[in-house]
Every structure is written in structure tokens, then in C-alpha cells.
Amino acid sequence: xxxxxxxxxxxxxxxxxxxxxxxxxxxxxxxxxxxxxxxxxxxxxxxxxxxxxxxxxxxxxxxxxxxxxxxxxxxxxxxxxxxxxxxxxxxxxxxxxxxxxxxxxxxxxxxxxxxxxxxxxxxxxxxxxxxxxxxxxxxxxxxxxxxxxxxxxxxxxxxxxxxxxxxxxxxxxxxxxxxxxxxxxxxxxxxxxxxxxxxxxxxxxxxxxxxxxxxxxxxxxxxxxxxxxxxxxxxxxxxxxxxxxxxxxxxxxxxxxxxxxxxxxxxxxxxxxxxxxxxxxxxxxxxxxxxxxxxxxxxxxxxxxxxxxxxxxxxxxxxxxxxxxxxxxxxxxxxxxxxxxxxxxxxxxxxxxxxxxxxxxxxxxxxxxxxxxxxxxxxxxxxxxxxxxxxxxxxxx
Amino acid sequence: xxxxxxxxxxxxxxxxxxxxxxxxxxxxxxxxxxxxxxxxxxxxxxxxxxxxxxxxxxxxxxxxxxxxxxxxxxxxxxxxxxxxxxxxxxxxxxxxxxxxxxxxxxxxx
Numbered sequence: 001x002x003x004x005x006x007x008x009x010x011x012x013x014x015x016x017x018x019x020x021x022x023x024x025x026x027x028x029x030x031x032x033x034x035x036x037x038x039x040x041x042x043x044x045x046x047x048x049x050x051x052x053x054x055x056x057x058x059x060x061x062x063x064x065x066x067x068x069x070x071x072x073x074x075x076x077x078x079x080x081x082x083x084x085x086x087x088x089x090x091x092x093x094x095x096x097x098x099x100x101x102x103x104x105x106x107x108x109x110x111x112x113x114x115x116x117x118x119x120x121x122x123x124x125x126x127x128x129x130x131x132x133x134x135x136x137x138x139x140x141x142x143x144x145x146x147x148x149x150x151x152x153x154x155x156x157x158x159x160x161x162x163x164x165x166x167x168x169x170x171x172x173x174x175x176x177x178x179x180x181x182x183x184x185x186x187x188x189x190x191x192x193x194x195x196x197x198x199x200x201x202x203x204x205x206x207x208x209x210x211x212x213x214x215x216x217x218x219x220x221x222x223x224x225x226x227x228x229x230x231x232x233x234x235x236x237x238x239x240x241x242x243x244x245x246x247x248x249x250x251x252x253x254x255x256x257x258x259x260x261x262x263x264x265x266x267x268x269x270x271x272x273x274x275x276x277x278x279x280x281x282x283x284x285x286x287x288x289x290x291x292x293x294x295x296x297x298x299x300x301x302x303x304x305x306x307x308x309x310x311x312x313x314x315x316x317x318x319x320x321x322x323x324x325x326x327x328x329x330x331x332x333x334x335x336x337x338x339x340x341x342x343x344x345x346x347x348x349x350x351x352x353x354x355x356x357x358x359x360x361x362x363x364x365x366x367x368x369x370x371x372x373x374x375x376x377x378x379x380x381x382x383x384x385x386x387x388x389x390x391x392x393x394x395x396x397x
Numbered sequence: 398x399x400x401x402x403x404x405x406x407x408x409x410x411x412x413x414x415x416x417x418x419x420x421x422x423x424x425x426x427x428x429x430x431x432x433x434x435x436x437x438x439x440x441x442x443x444x445x446x447x448x449x450x451x452x453x454x455x456x457x458x459x460x461x462x463x464x465x466x467x468x469x470x471x472x473x474x475x476x477x478x479x480x481x482x483x484x485x486x487x488x489x490x491x492x493x494x495x496x497x498x499x500x501x502x503x504x505x506x
Contacts, residue, residue, distance in 0.1 A: 105416035166415065204418070214419035222407075227417040229410035 015178030020045035022153035025193035029080035032060035032071035036090035069097035076106035079205030088115035102137030107160035124363020139169035268297025271319035275301035285371035309345035321382035355387035434477030444491035451481035
């Protein structure tokens with residue numbers, strides 16, 4: 001922990017309000033947005049800041065998320081620091097333009113308040129929206145609580161706008177569980193936050209008629225491939241930037257972030273990998289099991305795109321069984337998306353058995369006892385029990 | 398058809414302008430759309446009466462003319478639509494469309 005952190009203010013905010021607070025301090029030039037549960041209150045709060053004259057932002061209130069992201073693309077291409085936020089169906093509707101924002105290398109920042117995708121229609125938390133967007137070329141960061149939603153949003157703008165990256169970033173926070181639950185968190189003084197986020201000077205602006213450029217040209221068989229290959233390199237460049245920005249943030253906040261968070265993992269026999277608020281629940285389960293003498297440990301996903309595969313494998317190396325809990329299904333594939341990424345990364349590196357768990361779809365509660373049971377099952381897997389089939393936690397059989 | 402034929406410079410993924418932007422204005426002429434052509438207009442200066450109908454109607458400004466007289470066809474930008482040959486007066490027929498591959502064979506001979 002850094003010890004030189006400047007004074008901060010302890011406040012009680014919901015996850016939505018915490019992310020809105022970060023956006024207020026970022027003070028974007030443009031926010032184009034459309035309401036969708038459970039994100040609505042986030043932009044509602046920001047609109048209040050706007051109405052109160054606390055930000056210089058131009059708010060563009062559009063007629064759909066497709067238009068929101070389209071307006072963001074135009075605004076960012078014009079050189080403006082640009083943000084939006086969405087959830088679930090909103091992300092699905094804007095997805096066409098989400099891919100375009102990253103291909104044009106526009107550093108837009110977007111909190112995504114994670115909610116199940118329809119159908120059947122549901123408003124509660126799971127990660128199917130984030131996983132739907134995992135190949136869209138955006139940086140993706142997961143948050144465990146309101147503090148992280150705030151901290152990650154502030155860091156995301158620095159990561160996205162870094163000259164080596166220039167790639168848009170999503171900050172995931174669990175719908176309702178985080179977005180609508182008040183927690184205490186520490187917020188930076190405005191002056192400190194403003195200094196941290198700095199100002200954004202875009203290299204080019206579509207409004208600069210002395211230096212005209214075209215964006216969005218047709219790239220056929222001759223050039224498209226080179227563009228996409230370059231994009232892969234840009235997002236890979238993100239890894240050291242995420243770490244450098246985290247170090248700088250730790251110096252002003254006292255809160256350390258890495259590519260992921262390892263909780264009692266060093267000597268763990270049973271390692272569990274989780275993204276989002278459930279990681280907090282799992283920490284309680286880990287503590288209970290440790291009290292019993294069970295060597296349980298947790299790896300909490302923070303950076304999901306780019307995926308820090310080698311670093312994650314190094315952190316879980318030594319575990320006798322590794323479980324991955326997904327709050328999303330990749331339909332037709334046995335095992336969740338996170339499970340497959342981690343097990344693939346372990347190919348020819350780790351000998352330990354892997355087990356896949358699906359949980360919490362459509363906001364189904366996940367309890368400490370259920371995670372304790374996952375660890376107990378994982379102990380059996382370590383002892384040789386079959387783990388070839390995905391387990392569905394909390395579903396009525 | 399090779400890509401080199403359509404572009405004066407081919408970017409690698411490392412040299413490609415970031416985000417696939419086109420970083421300067423007024424460069425459409427550098428894109429040699431003539432490589433798209435299936436049929437090539439062959440112009441016969443002996444038959445041409447320099448009415449300039451083809452020059453007016455060519456959608457790619459590929460008919461070259463100087464001081465009111467046709468001087469040739471810009472094959473780097475002619476897409477081979479054949480409007481010039483079609484519009485050339487029936488009594489003149491100074492432009493004929495030839496299969497590009499045949500024309501290329503002839504070029505080589």
C-alpha cells in the first residue's frame with residue numbers, strides 16, 4: 001500500500017453514483033447517452049451535475065443506444081473527451097458501433113452496468129452483456145464494489161487515452177448488486193482527481209479544417225486485415241499502461257490495483273477465479289475455509305481485455321485444483337467463457353485439474369455457503385473426482 | 398489481380414495509419430481504380446471526330462483531352478463501364494471495348 005495518499009472524503013454512494021462521481025471529476029467534453037435499467041441512475045446523477053453547472057460537458061440526449069455510441073464516435077473523432085454508459089440490451093443495440101469505435105481507435109470510456117441479456121426479459125445482474133462484447137476490441141475492466149467502480153472509471157480514461165493504447169474502455173460493474181446498493185467509499189478531492197485525469201489533447205480533430213483527414217473509409221481485401229492486426233497490437237500494449245496508471249493511482253489514493261487481485265492465493269491448494277461483485281462474497285468463503293485449515297484462495301479478475309493470461313497462470317500455478325465461476329453461458333459450449341480462456345492459457349503449463357461453474361444468471365443470488373460448497377467440490381476434484389462437466393450453481397434441478 | 402496494382406503504396410500493419418484513417422486530403426487519384434476493369438476502351442484517333450461526348454459523359458473523368466481534342470484514355474482510373482463506347486456516335490465508333498485480358502496480352506506482344 002502506498003502511504004503518501006492525500007486526504008480523501010469518505011462518502012456513501014451507490015455504484016451508479018460512484019461511477020457518476022468519477023465521470024463528474026473526469027468532466028468529459030461530451031456525453032451522449034440513453035437510459036436503460038440498471039444504468040439509468042448513473043446518467044441521471046450525471047445529468048444532475050450537468051444541470052447544477054458542475055461540469056462543462058455537452059450532454060447529447062439521443063433516441064437509442066445505437067445513436068448514443070454513434071454520437072460518441074463522431075465526438076471522439078472530433079477530438080473531444082467522450083463518455084457514455086449502458087447496460088445489457090443497450091449494449092446489444094449499440095454493439096455495431098462499439099466495434100467501430102475501437103477500430104477507429106477512439107478512446108471513449110463507458111461504464112457498463114452488467115445486466116442479463118433478454119430473453120426472457122430480465123433486469124438483474126449477470127455478465128452476459130460483458131461477454132457478448134468481449135471480442136469488440138475494447139479494454140474491459142471488472143469492478144468488485146462501488147469503490148472499484150469509481151477508481152476504475154478514473155483509471156479507464158487514462159488507459160484509453162494513453163498514446164500507446166488509444167482504445168476505448170468499458171468499466172463493468174454488477175447491476176443492482178453494485179449499481180443500486182449504497183456503500184462507503186473514499187473519493188479523491190476534485191483537484192487531485194483533475195490532476196490525475198489531466199486534459200485530453202487528441203492528435204487529430206475532424207473540426208480542424210487546416211489538417212483534414214478521413215475516417216471510416218472502405219477497406220476491402222487489400223487493407224482491412226492490416227487494420228485489424230494493428231488493433232490487436234494496440235490493445236496488447238494496454239497491459240503495461242494499466243499497471244503504470246494503477247501505480248500512479250495508488251500514490252494518490254492509497255489503493256493498489258494490478259491486472260487482477262490475488263486473495264490468499266500464494267499458498268492456496270484450491271484456487272477459484274471470479275469476476276465482479278461475487279469476488280467479494282468469495283473472500284468471505286475463503287476466510288471461513290482458511291479458519292478451518294483449508295487452503296482456499298481467490299483470483300479476482302480485474303483486466304479482462306486484454307486478457308493477462310500469462311500473469312494469471314503464474315498466480316494460480318501451484319494450486320491442486322482450479323475452479324472458474326462464470327456469470328454467463330457461451331451457448332453450445334460446455335463451460336463458461338472465462339473458464340475457457342483460463343484453461344486455454346494453462347495449456348502445457350499447468351497440470352492441475354480445472355472445473356467450470358456457472359452461477360447467478362439473471363441476478364440469481366449467490367451465497368457464501370454456495371461458494372464454500374464450490375471449494376469443497378474443488379477439494380474432491382483435487383483428490384481425483386471427475387470435473388469434466390460444468391456445474392450449475394443455484395439452479396433448480 | 399495484385400493489390401500492388403491498385404495502390405501506389407501498400408501499408409503493412411505496422412505502417413498503417415492508426416484507426417485506418419486517411420491522413421491527408423485530395424488523394425483519390427492515387428487509388429488506381431483502373432485495375433477493376435473487365436473491358437478496356439480502345440480509342441482510334443483516326444476515327445475520332447473530337448465531339449467530346451465521351452469526355453462529358455465519362456463518370457471517372459478518364460477521357461483525356463487537350464485544347465478541345467481527345468488525346469487518350471486514363472487507364473489508371475477507367476473502370477471499363479463502356480459508356481464512352483456506347484455514346485460515341487454510331488457513324489463514328491471510335492471507341493471499342495476489348496476484353497482487358499486480351500488487351501493486356503496485346504500490350505505484352
